[in-house]
Amino acid sequence: MNARVPGVPACAVLIALAVGVLVVPGSGPARAGSHIDAPSAMLDPEINGGDLYAFTSPEAPDTVTFITTYQSLRLPVDGVMPPSTFATKARYDLNIDTRGTGTPDLTYRWTFRDEGERKFFSVLSGRVDSLSSPNLKFKQRYTLEELRPGKPSKVLVEDGIAAPSRSGAAGMPDYTKLREQAVLSLPGGIKTYAGQAADAFFNDAREMAMLKSGVEVPLPFSPLLGTNVTAMAIQVPKKALALGGDPKRNPVLGSWATAARETLDVTRGATSGDQRAEPRYAQVSRMGHVILNEALAPDNYLTPPGLARGLVMGVPGGIADQYNTWKPADDARNEHLLKMITQLKSPPMIHALHPGLARPPGNPRKDMYELLMTGLSSKARCPVGDGTDCPIKRDLNSQLLNADADPSKFTPAEMLRLNMSTPVTGNPRKGGFLDGDPQGFPNGRRLTDDPTHVLVRVAMGEPALTQNASLFGFTLATAPPTRLEASFPYLAVPHGVI
Template sequence: MADKPSPHRSRRRVPTAAVAASALIALAAWAGPGTQGASAGSHIDAPSAMLDPEINAGDLYAFTSPEAPDTATLIVTYQSLSLPVDGVLPPATFGTRTRYDLNIDSRGTGRPDLTYRWTFRDEGQRQFLGVLNGQVDSVSSPNLKFKQRYTLEELRPGKPPKVLVRDAIAAPSRAGAAGMPDYEGLRREATLPVPGGGQVYTGQAADPFFNDAREMEILKSGTELPLPFSPLQGTNVTVMALQVPKKALALNGDPARNPVVGVWATAARETLNVQPGAADGARYAQVSRVGNVIVNEAFAPDNYLTPAAMLRGSPLGVLGGVADQFNTWDAAKDADNHQLIDMVTKLRGPKAFHATHPGLPAPQANPRKDMFQLLMTGLSGKARCPVGEGAACPIREDLNSQVMNADADAGAFRPAEELRLNLSTPVSRTPRKGGFLDGDPQGFPNGRRLTDDPTHVLVRVAMGEPAVKEYAPLFRFTTSGPPTKLAPTFPYLAVPHGLF
């Protein structure tokens, strides 16, 4: 039976022993042949994510659907670094007793005005090997020994949950050409309509993320790796992709008056309620969070391969440190979270880069208002950046801040780490991976398309753009786009990689 609809928000709880035990089992599976270890530019979100790969968030995408411009597409990926299984290795799975949420903030308060929630249940026994009894030509094929079903709900504060999809079968992990000769067909079958317009796909895909790991290292430590390195090519992810009418996302259902929304994804695991006086029963604790790209990976001071982690003898990151804490933080409290604000405004990379490149004086002044604006308020001349001296934000272009929404209460605006999308920006005829830095207003940080390179944008902003242009040629690295050709229509992602 699928998880029951539940209240819109719940308080954080202490994980149960069962959850901890399952995390250790997951670690063993994660460290085995089905995945590869963390490295610069990987998608290990935080040290604890190594213990629970089902909730290891990879990337979040939000963009106007190019073939259906009255809709927007939201995509979140998990289980990065999954190697092709082809029926030989364990399949990638979604977590049961887990809530996967896509949160939409249309007022700029850091609180979700709308949440899309996925919950999963297993059908059949989880298999370590031999997931097929024979050839699979349908997601409901009896030859699949193990399936996962999901329910998708729409949650709005003060309203009862609305079930959009009930107990549907997610697309399985690809199990080779012999066992699944037409994975495209399986994906089409698993792509379902959503009431009110739109569609949903839940399953596996090739990881569309691309970057040159040299960019990540400049952000993390100011260090340049000697050669290009893109560690995610050939890997897969689990995916929740949703296409919905823009009016469903916009404040008061009016994307013309209120075009900007903030998006972030969270995962919450079931925990045991141990608080005195609290009601009996299960509660859920947020254990994963992703908004803008690699915020936790690049900016948390004690994440993997950072100088602080290395000095403490923890090259894979400090368990329980800031990187882990980030995954539990409530976006509604970001404005008062000095640890988060320091993460995104007191950058290590530019100072270290300047020390080794004295002829190229990267910006030295911290706190960085431009990074605060990019990640915490969105770009607008009306936005306020209360870090350092004064409150004015340096980038005056009106692009993607909720303060631009006509019906929003400007006095209630709260900075929060969200991926902000302007629903009114026209689809670019010639998309550029550098987004707004390269004159393409539809690109990152105005949402994020699958062809955007947000790490590239963050490096260039960290080094002074758009105010200072002379550093730009240094940071035009070799990555050109997703490692596998994308599909022209929803869900746009390439089918999972296979070995055979």
């Protein structure tokens, strides 16, 4: 595999609507993510987060699979343009919180380095049948570390090779073989993958428009057909993830992904008269409930009022940019974030345009706070409005359900929460828990879940109100925009031109 495992020998055509995004296949990279949100991240696509998934692995139910994607809306170019790459001099972290404190109890960290040069027309010099082929003139190698507070870093993979960008049938006649070679099986039952993949983001732009502004686009469509992403996936035994190594007593974990760019701080490590320049890392991307920043930030791309400004510029340095620097431990005190979550503007507009619907709850929205900040639990408290108990009385996916977690230290924070004890269903429903499928979103997020659909329904008052079915009878997004694989890493191989 050409990896050392310790212990084991063209231009995108982008039509941006005020409340949705459509991408028409073309011949080059689009400088944007699946979340048309934070201006700074959109100008740095290698760290522009797309999606975070966390779910019990269907074919290995004693494990959990996490997938993070970046560089969304990347169009197939088959070797003509520079390859899709991960950032170097950067850190990609998957953070896991089992105690509900808003701080990681476990982090998986990927760092990448280039081997060869990123040039037009020079990625290949001939047919590539394996990741070790001399004809593969550019590749990226990565290190994967496991970090736990108070313990030394544990290197899981050193010099792993990321699956390269797909480069046409002539140069890469069997890309599936290259994908298989990029999947590494590690000691302790861990599997990992890094490389390009087809984007599986399940979303109807009509419903995104409803969530964002309350005004629907005329036709439903999936905005990501035919596009690719860079992806990191890891499959980990539940015992390695759970608090105290006991997934039965402590089945719930929270996760979020961050990317950090290397900066230079000449004061760190400085001694008297001898300044030494040491690198430090600044967080520049964050993903939890990844729809949050795109749909609810007040000043990102595609946000009325100020239509022209919202379409063209976004607001550099505004809330959408700031979100990417925030840390979950501070969320409960973050007035900007709390306003995004609890002061919804779209439900009254949706109701006004559909007067036959039941009137949605008024602000502040305790149900949205519970879903996004505490997880669903009868023990959860929602300190907004009258400050009483949270309204969705279901014990589903809050760290408050972990027997060994200290409830006095529980800190509400925006993260994707998963109850690992929920059995895998043979009939996944895109509406998750609202459709009687407790394994679905917001209980983690599977590749077949539609989180936008769920959030619109909750915004309109579900599960307390159930008279809104007429809003969702017209959709073309009934499944992920690409065929999924049956086993790890589940994502489909990247789209190609030929």
